[in-house]
Amino acid sequence: MQNRIVLITGASSGIGASCATLFANAGAKLILAARRKERLEQLSNELRQKHACEIYLVQLDVTSHSSVAATLASLPSSWSDIDVLINNAGLSRGLDKIYEGDLQNWEEMIDTNIKGLLYVTRSVVPGMVSRGKGHVVNIGSVAGHQTYPGGNVYCATKAAVKAISEGLKQDLLGTPVRVSSVDPGLVETEFSLVRFHGDAEKANNTYQGLTPLTPDDIADIILFCVTRPAHVNINDVLVMPTDQAGPTLVHRQV
Numbered sequence: 250m251q252n253r254i255v256l257i258t259g260a261s262s263g264i265g266a267s268c269a270t271l272f273a274n275a276g277a278k279l280i281l282a283a284r285r286k287e288r289l290e291q292l293s294n295e296l297r298q299k300h301a302c303e304i305y306l307v308q309l310d311v312t313s314h315s316s317v318a319a320t321l322a323s324l325p326s327s328w329s330d331i332d333v334l335i336n337n338a339g340l341s342r343g344l345d346k347i348y349e350g351d352l353q354n355w356e357e358m359i360d361t362n363i364k365g366l367l368y369v370t371r372s373v374v375p376g377m378v379s380r381g382k383g384h385v386v387n388i389g390s391v392a393g394h395q396t397y398p399g400g401n402v403y404c405a406t407k408a409a410v411k412a413i414s415e416g417l418k419q420d421l422l423g424t425p426v427r428v429s430s431v432d433p434g435l436v437e438t439e440f441s442l443v444r445f446h447g448d449a450e451k452a453n454n455t456y457q458g459l460t461p462l463t464p465d466d467i468a469d470i471i472l473f474c475v476t477r478p479a480h481v482n483i484n485d486v487l488v489m490p491t492d493q494a495g496p497t498l499v500h501r502q503v
């Protein structure tokens with residue numbers, strides 16, 4: 250990864266922040282994107298001290314097509330040739346039945362997980378094609394493989410990510426640009442806190458009595474995917490905790 254330029258969306262927390270740490274350790278140059286700039290600044294200060302790595306921060310809301318297009322088009326020339334795009338920014342909101350669902354929650358999930366991922370991809374991939382190198386890693390989910398009760402719209406967004414990863418791979422056939430989807434089960438991050446709008450008790454219950462994956466586990470898999478030889482494309486990795494066998498099939502110690 251030495252001197253490779255890696256753009257990570259949603260780098261202010263969880264899986265994205267772990268990717269920043271592991272890729273910095275591997276010698277990459279990092280473009281870190283998220284809405285919470287102060288979080289990115291704190292992370293980049295820590296990484297610069299530990300790894301002396303080069304980091305470029307962008308405050309970015311992936312749901313805004315105009316901001317995504319303008320921000321990525323105006324990267325300094327020394328940062329514009331992105332080698333690896335990690336489309337990680339995403340969220341879930343609520344666990345309501347569809348017929349009782351909150352439209353604002355739906356809009357936010359669809360705008361972030363599907364449209365945001367598409368906007369960033371649309372801005373970055375043409376450069377990869379014209380330079381003849383690049384790797385896109387989309388963060389899907391077990392939720393994109395199997396729908397669970399209350400997951401409805403979130404699961405639909407991750408099923409869309411699965412379809413987009415497959416479609417992008419097909420569209421890039423004949424170019425050297427690679428596409429991988431990394432699809433985790435339960436990972437302990439701020440994900441559940443966001444899903445339950447800051448209700449820490451509900452969020453903690455998600456991981457009660459089991460050993461969840463850590464964000465570093467996922468970052469490690471992403472790093473593995475992008476460091477295979479150029480002729481190897483890992484299409485999809487479905488990864489769960491040992492204590493999980495499906496979205497709702499979980500072993501908890503009581």
Ligand code: NDP
Binds near residue numbers: 282
């Ligand atoms: P976190 O809540 O810890 O991190 C989510 C990240 O996404 C934050 O950095 C947040 O940054 C960013 N983000 C959210 N909305 C936007 C936006 N509009 N624009 C830019 N960045 C945004 O959760 P995770 O690390 O767990 O989630 C990362 C990805 O992993 C998501 O796509 C999620 O769906 C997926 N995933 C998570 C699993 C889990 O169990 N945790 C399992 C399977 C998949 P900020 O708020 O600063 O903008």
Ligand code: 8X3
Binds near residue numbers: 391436
């Ligand atoms: C996150 C995993 O099972 O909570 O995508 O939806 S799950």
